[in-house]
Amino acid sequence: MVLAQLGGSISRALQQMSNATVIDEKVLNECLNEITRALLQSDVQFKLVRDMQTNIKKIVNLDDLAAGHNKRRIIQQAIFNELCKILDPGKPSFTPKKGKASVIMFVGLQGSGKTTTCTKYAFYHQKKGWKPALVCADTFRAGAFDQLKQNATKAKIPFYGSYMESDPVRIAAEGVERFKKENCDLIIVDTSGRHKQEASLFEEMRQVAEATKPDLVIFVMDSSIGQAAFDQAQAFKQSVSVGAVIVTKMDGHAKGGGALSAVAATKSPVIFIGTGEHMDEFEVFDVKPFVSRLLGMGDWSGFMDKIHEVVPMDQQPELLQKLSEGNFTLRIMYEQFQNILKMGPIGQVFSMLPGFSAELMPKGREKESQAKIKRYMTMMDSMTNEELDSSNPKLMNESRMMRIARGSGRAVREVMEMLEEYKRLAKIWSKMKGLKIPKKGEMSALSRNMNA
Ligand code: GDP
DSSP: OOHHHHHHHHHHHHHHHHHSSSOOHHHHHHHHHHHHHHHHHTTOOHHHHHHHHHHHHHHOOGGGSOTTSOHHHHHHHHHHHHHHHHHOOSSOOOOOOTTSOEEEEEEOOTTSSHHHHHHHHHHHHHHTTOOEEEEEEOOSSTTHHHHHHHHHHHTTOOEEOOSSOOOHHHHHHHHHHHHHHTTOSEEEEEEOOOSSOOHHHHHHHHHHHHHHOOSEEEEEEEGGGGGGHHHHHHHHHHHSOOOEEEEEOTTSSOOTHHHHHHHHHHTOOEEEEEOSSSTTOEEEOOHHHHHHHHTTOOOHHHHHHHHHHHSOGGGHHHHHHHHHTTOOOHHHHHHHHHHHHHHOOHHHHHHHSTTTTTTTSOTTOHHHHHHHHHHHHHHHHTSOHHHHHOOOGGGOOHHHHHHHHHHHTOOHHHHHHHHHHHHHHHHHHGGGTTOOOOOTTOHHHHHHHHHO
16 A cells, blocks of 8 residues: 555545544544554554554543544544654754765665665755765675766766775775865765675674764665565664664555654654655655645645745735635635746645645646646636635536636536536635634644644
8 A cells, every 4th residue: 555545544534433423432443443454554563553553542532522622633633643653753863064074874775775865865965055975885786886976977976986896894984084085074875785684784784884983874765665664674773873764765656654664663763755766856754744644634834834935925814814714716726826837846835735736736747737727727717706706616507617618618527627626625625714814923833723
């Protein structure tokens, strides 16, 4: 089960529960069992899931909840907190400082994406004004140095390695020393992997760490390894002091739950995720927005920030006022499309706005999505003011749809598709109803409110 499916299953379980007239022990148990099943199918380690279930039951004491409390919200909040707890070890990883040499050592099994990730990490920091350098201490895999060299050359990042020297410890030490002299502030050491966790691999890692004294050891893990993740991560942690995790191949059909388990095993935070083979397919990982999206709650804190960023200042109070009244009209959708198209790159903005990301704009298909939005807007141009300002979808009967299709030169089927999209978004955005309209600077209070 890929993470998006996991998110879907969890949201469905919560939805089913909220459909129940009375939420009692039985309903809560059914919901938790459903969520447990989804997490296990996604390869989250059994013990973690069991602990999570026990904790939620401890927190959510139905008898203690005073009448009138929103039980669904309380349960959703408990699940949110528990998932965050699994993913957040509570201590941040070492953060390198610009201008001061830091050594970052990458470890992981062969094929996990270690070499690719080293370059992505270097490239990410280079764009932010760092002076990174790459050292290839992988003498085990034939072609590893060539691969690193090729990537580094493409990104114009200095690199060090050798075709002749077979001692990885020596190469690592020499490379680090050289780049320290050259005033590089982020010296990245790519180490060997093996197909399996072997004693020789761990011994080599220990020696490289001894020789280079890394400020941070990053464990790179392929998100598709499933239930094996916990044990693998723990084995690495026991051999070398892992301080952070990067999970790769989150774009694939991986069961991402292994990643959650790995964090628990290393007690280190996930700092980035790899979302493709290309150098820039690399994202900073933040626990709360990730879990919010997983639970279909939308990233409300990011969303409010984006409203301030995307929506022109003079439109903000009116938009928030309308949303708080539960009025997500077609005109609002139109205006947000306008704002988003003006902003570009739309991918980043979209992924923040609840509901706008996965369905309306699949990753890697930004151009098509942009065309789709423009098409929707052309159709909305053929609508009357009454249609645009109504939040009642029933208003849109067949003859109106045919008129809009004719007016915009599109098929009725396309008008229907656009209206379906509107309904979907309106449902998600209806969560803003009853919202206390925040002033700028009150965003965090709001996001707590929304997530509650
Ligand atoms: P290493 O043996 O751990 O150094 O692994 P490599 O860096 O050589 O990566 C193994 C394969 O995984 C290569 O084909 C990479 O292009 C691919 N890869 C690495 N990261 C990602 C990712 O985030 N997404 C996808 N789809 N492929 C990746």
